[in-house]
Amino acid sequence: MTRMAFESNSLSQIRFTRRDACASLLALAAWPAAAQFKVEISGVGGTQLPIAIVRFRDDDKGGQSPSAIIRADLERSGAFRIVDTGTTSFDETSRPEMSQWRSRAADALVAGSVTRLADGRFDVRFKLWDVVKGNEIGGQSNAVEASELRLAAHRIADFIYEKLTGEKGVFSTRIAYVTRAGSRHTLRVADADGENGQVALNSGQPIISPAWSPNGKELAYVSFERQKAVVFVHTVATGERRPIADFRGSNSAPAWTPDGERLVVTLSREGGSQLYSIGRNGGEPRRLASSPAIDTEAEYSADGRWLYFTSDRGGSPQIYRMPAGGGNAERVTFSGSYNISPALSPDGKTLAYVTRAGNAFKLVVLDLAGNGAQPQQITDTGDDEHPSFAPNGRLLIYATRVGGRSVLMTTTLDGKIKARLPSQTADLREPVWGPYGR
Amino acid sequence: MKNLHRHLLSAIAVASLAACSSVPLDSQAPVESRTGTGATSGSGSGANSAGTSQTRVAPVDVTGTNSVAFTNLPRVVYFDFDSYVVKDDYRPVIEANAKALTTNRRMKMAVEGHTDDRGSSEYNLALGQRRAEAVVRSLTLLGADPTQLEAVSFGKERPAVQGENEDAWAKNRRAELASR
Numbered sequence: 001m002t003r004m005a006f007e008s009n010s011l012s013q014i015r016f017t018r019r020d021a022c023a024s025l026l027a028l029a030a031w032p033a034a035a036q037f038k039v040e041i042s043g044v045g046g047t048q049l050p051i052a053i054v055r056f057r058d059d060d061k062g063g064q065s066p067s068a069i070i071r072a073d074l075e076r077s078g079a080f081r082i083v084d085t086g087t088t089s090f091d092e093t094s095r096p097e098m099s100q101w102r103s104r105a106a107d108a109l110v111a112g113s114v115t116r117l118a119d120g121r122f123d124v125r126f127k128l129w130d131v132v133k134g135n136e137i138g139g140q141s142n143a144v145e146a147s148e149l150r151l152a153a154h155r156i157a158d159f160i161y162e163k164l165t166g167e168k169g170v171f172s173t174r175i176a177y178v179t180r181a182g183s184r185h186t187l188r189v190a191d192a193d194g195e196n197g198q199v200a201l202n203s204g205q206p207i208i209s210p211a212w213s214p215n216g217k218e219l220a221y222v223s224f225e226r227q228k229a230v231v232f233v234h235t236v237a238t239g240e241r242r243p244i245a246d247f248r249g250s251n252s253a254p255a256w257t258p259d260g261e262r263l264v265v266t267l268s269r270e271g272g273s274q275l276y277s278i279g280r281n282g283g284e285p286r287r288l289a290s291s292p293a294i295d296t297e298a299e300y301s302a303d304g305r306w307l308y309f310t311s312d313r314g315g316s317p318q319i320y321r322m323p324a325g326g327g328n329a330e331r332v333t334f335s336g337s338y339n340i341s342p343a344l345s346p347d348g349k350t351l352a353y354v355t356r357a358g359n360a361f362k363l364v365v366l367d368l369a370g371n372g373a374q375p376q377q378i379t380d381t382g383d384d385e386h387p388s389f390a391p392n393g394r395l396l397i398y399a400t401r402v403g404g405r406s407v408l409m410t411t412t413l414d415g416k417i418k419a420r421l422p423s424q425t426a427d428l429r430e431p432v433w434g435p436y437g438r
Numbered sequence: 439m440k441n442l443h444r445h446l447l448s449a450i451a452v453a454s455l456a457a458c459s460s461v462p463l464d465s466q467a468p469v470e471s472r473t474g475t476g477a478t479s480g481s482g483s484g485a486n487s488a489g490t491s492q493t494r495v496a497p498v499d500v501t502g503t504n505s506v507a508f509t510n511l512p513r514v515v516y517f518d519f520d521s522y523v524v525k526d527d528y529r530p531v532i533e534a535n536a537k538a539l540t541t542n543r544r545m546k547m548a549v550e551g552h553t554d555d556r557g558s559s560e561y562n563l564a565l566g567q568r569r570a571e572a573v574v575r576s577l578t579l580l581g582a583d584p585t586q587l588e589a590v591s592f593g594k595e596r597p598a599v600q601g602e603n604e605d606a607w608a609k610n611r612r613a614e615l616a617s618r
Binding site for chain 1: 520548556557558559560561563564565567568571588589590591592593595596
């Protein structure tokens, strides 16, 4: 049963709260993993398209509210401003009066319905109108199991986003992250809005650095279950897992090649922390670079041509890039004396990373194309970690500390629209955004 | 009931000890034929080798390898922020452990590097690794064999002390020597 409270203080802040039922478990989970995220959205965006999404006919029939999920998705993206529709409700077969919606300053309108079918599934239908032109843009119907109602709503949000912005939506993607409560550590997978969290790995030892395979079926990560850092690859749907790097010393920082066949890892087997390439099933690693320094946190560019990584070869940690097969590295960050945790946008044009400014660790974004561009601070928190891009490059997820706990946040690249994904458990860390096509 | 339980256990223990004895009591060699060898320092078998082959006990000393000798050693080296230099203050820690390792070549240790919680998990993992390797280097310079040691890191994942202040941070920037 979903309960939705709707408060609208001003145009700049709309707060939704909802509580969700427990989700099912995967692999080694020992207790129900209720994500229980609440979405708090703050900020005012620049150019936002005003859209009205009326409550669907029989919106709650399947236990989820598709119209509320769609509203939250589109608002979190930063590209839309949600027009208040109150309790108005009609379905996709209606012929709404466009002048009425123009007078409410909406540029687009969505209506829909939820119908229970004889076989127990639910038919979710919607229509999208261009209010300005006064015509229908499109619509769909989708028959799904009750357990897939949220996903159906996310797919509708993706459709709307793509039709109105021209870009792919990320609402039906997934995220992975780590939780820590005392000596209990879990690796979890949730929807991109933080709901439907499920435990993939339950451990009494730390887990760090999850990394999605390009096809979204596997997660690589570092587990300390063997009393040292070891890289595992884990099939999410089955729980099958295999260690792929357990060499002398520490094995960490896995990142996949775009074709999913190999990973870059940081190994100390020959001393220090150096970058190696290794097959997806392990085997003999191939050293990628030699430096008398720490080289770590490597990540491939989406075209597979470059490796971006953190190195302190210059005396303090900075971000460098080198050709993916190895070769001369060039420095990329020049502002500040301590820059770590690179995340490269899919189009290769923007670098997000963490910079130390005084005693604070701050998420910044840097335009790689602009000559002499300065990194932009986009948060007002001082303990930011682990940025990761959404696959459309429009949002970042990261961890930060609020009220003594580690929480997950999403933000637009200009920092203007942020959404907090709080939870009941103690600390959420190490978020990583999954690919399209779960 | 409790006393009976205890008596039963004692009886069982005694019976087990008797059963475990490798020398059946009734076939033990007469006391007067034993010399001062075998049961003590094992130095020389003397003139009664035919009689001592059944009674000789050869002692083996494992007191040097692990826990007893190890628990008396100092186990932690602390570091400055963003540093992996083993300061002179901790020379006694290095020397004591190196001595134990050189005295007993079967002794093995893991050196576990740690950091405070500022900065990313991975960069701190690498920094902790550096600290562990610096301690390993110091130990090998004083005679320990590299094969007796493995340098690993927990980065910031296993703090000794919780807290967001310099006092807590200083106590987390450390390398710990653990027996293996």
